[in-house]
Amino acid sequence: MPAISKKGVAMPESPIRKLVPYAEDAKKRGVKVYHLNIGQPDIKTPQIALDAVKNNTIETLSYARSEGSETYREKLANYYVKNNIPVNANNIIATTGGSEALLFTIGSITDPGDEIIIPEPFYANYNGFSTASGVNVVPVISKIENNFALPKIEEFEKLITKNTKAILICNPGNPTGYLYSEEEMDKLKALVLKHDLFLIADEVYREFAYDGLKHTSVMSIKGLENNAIVIDSVSKRYSMCGARIGCIVSKNEAFIKTAIKFAQARLSPPTYALLASEAALDTPQSYFDNVIEEYVERRNTLISALEKINGVKVAKPKGAFYCVAQLPVKDSDHFAQWLLESFNYQNETVMVAPASGFYSTAGEGKNQVRIAYVLNKQDLLNSVKILEEALKKYPN
Numbered sequence: 001m002p003a004i005s006k007k008g009v010a011m012p013e014s015p016i017r018k019l020v021p022y023a024e025d026a027k028k029r030g031v032k033v034y035h036l037n038i039g040q041p042d043i044k045t046p047q048i049a050l051d052a053v054k055n056n057t058i059e060t061l062s063y064a065r066s067e068g069s070e071t072y073r074e075k076l077a078n079y080y081v082k083n084n085i086p087v088n089a090n091n092i093i094a095t096t097g098g099s100e101a102l103l104f105t106i107g108s109i110t111d112p113g114d115e116i117i118i119p120e121p122f123y124a125n126y127n128g129f130s131t132a133s134g135v136n137v138v139p140v141i142s143k144i145e146n147n148f149a150l151p152k153i154e155e156f157e158k159l160i161t162k163n164t165k166a167i168l169i170c171n172p173g174n175p176t177g178y179l180y181s182e183e184e185m186d187k188l189k190a191l192v193l194k195h196d197l198f199l200i201a202d203e204v205y206r207e208f209a210y211d212g213l214k215h216t217s218v219m220s221i222k223g224l225e226n227n228a229i230v231i232d233s234v235s236k237r238y239s240m241c242g243a244r245i246g247c248i249v250s251k252n253e254a255f256i257k258t259a260i261k262f263a264q265a266r267l268s269p270p271t272y273a274l275l276a277s278e279a280a281l282d283t284p285q286s287y288f289d290n291v292i293e294e295y296v297e298r299r300n301t302l303i304s305a306l307e308k309i310n311g312v313k314v315a316k317p318k319g320a321f322y323c324v325a326q327l328p329v330k331d332s333d334h335f336a337q338w339l340l341e342s343f344n345y346q347n348e349t350v351m352v353a354p355a356s357g358f359y360s361t362a363g364e365g366k367n368q369v370r371i372a373y374v375l376n377k378q379d380l381l382n383s384v385k386i387l388e389e390a391l392k393k394y395p396n
Helices: 006-010 020-028 047-054 070-082 097-109 125-132 153-157 182-195 253-265 271-280 285-307 332-341 377-393
Strands: 032-035 092-095 115-120 136-141 164-170 198-202 228-233 246-249 322-326 348-351 368-372
Touching: 006 125, 020 032, 020 332, 032 377, 047 271, 070 092, 070 271, 092 097, 092 253, 097 125, 097 198, 097 228, 097 246, 097 253, 115 125, 125 136, 153 182, 164 182, 182 198, 285 322, 285 377, 332 348, 332 368, 332 377, 348 377
Parallel strands: 032 348, 115 136, 115 164, 164 198, 198 228
Antiparallel strands: 092 246, 228 246, 322 368
16 A cells, blocks of 8 residues: 655644544434534624625636736735734735745745744644654743733744744634733844744734733734734634635744745635635724624633633733633643533533644643633633533543
């Protein structure tokens, strides 16, 4: 039998999606499943974006430009300028989701065997994208005890080697919901300039900053023009996960010229999705104001309820719409599967994402889960009640 590649064997499973068959089986048995496992908002997509696709007069659905249409990139640049990110259309490459933006970025700045330092827990697919490129993830652990704040900069520095090419952060964070302060960003700036590294910031949750806190984009920090790379997406901002439109933003001309070659190799992002994404940029501020208010209420509802469960510790998110909860269990992978296979409370159960998949350090996160508060407040309360009852009955 022909052999599978070592890279393919090493490719990690998604901690978010690997339990889907168990959830589907539970539903077939008539059990209602509350999906807390995936960041699929239930917020409605702006009507203006949907109408752009429904009401267009395209007769031939042709290729878009490899880097995305000029009108979209110019309009997108205006959005960034309004958010204190001074860029122009030539600094932007439209991609098929933030995922492709990350793949193009890693492909443009690393060679096999190179290293990227990432604070963990981190978005699980960072592991997958790095494995696909033959790149090694070097983790620096953040702790639930201090709300997953940026680890000490000395912890980053002692991990830097001749193979280190970049530091990658998610801000606000997935899975933690942590929002890096301006002071923390300045510390990273000093480090990457000292060692001549790229600082990649996944900023897809930029709008979701709570409690009066402000998001600090890596692209708004003076002096990082040649080092900063932003990964972005319309998926969460406009509740358009299915559009699969993201982008790379950078003022480093050599990097952009290189990334465009990757964009050309895959031809173009999807034309209809570009139309919807361009129209979405006209979404009124009131949409975001209402969404942020809703997520703050959901966050407060969820965290308050979780904190009342004996033995549960939870970090309070400052942004995005995720939290990491530490449970009184030894193996959250087993617990998450058990919830779907063997447990229900009043014919209902919950699906969570085991947090070990958001770490690359072996053994970390084994008693933690990521919860996405993308459901309405009553569903969140129901979910926490189910979780509480499950912990009472789980044969730990």
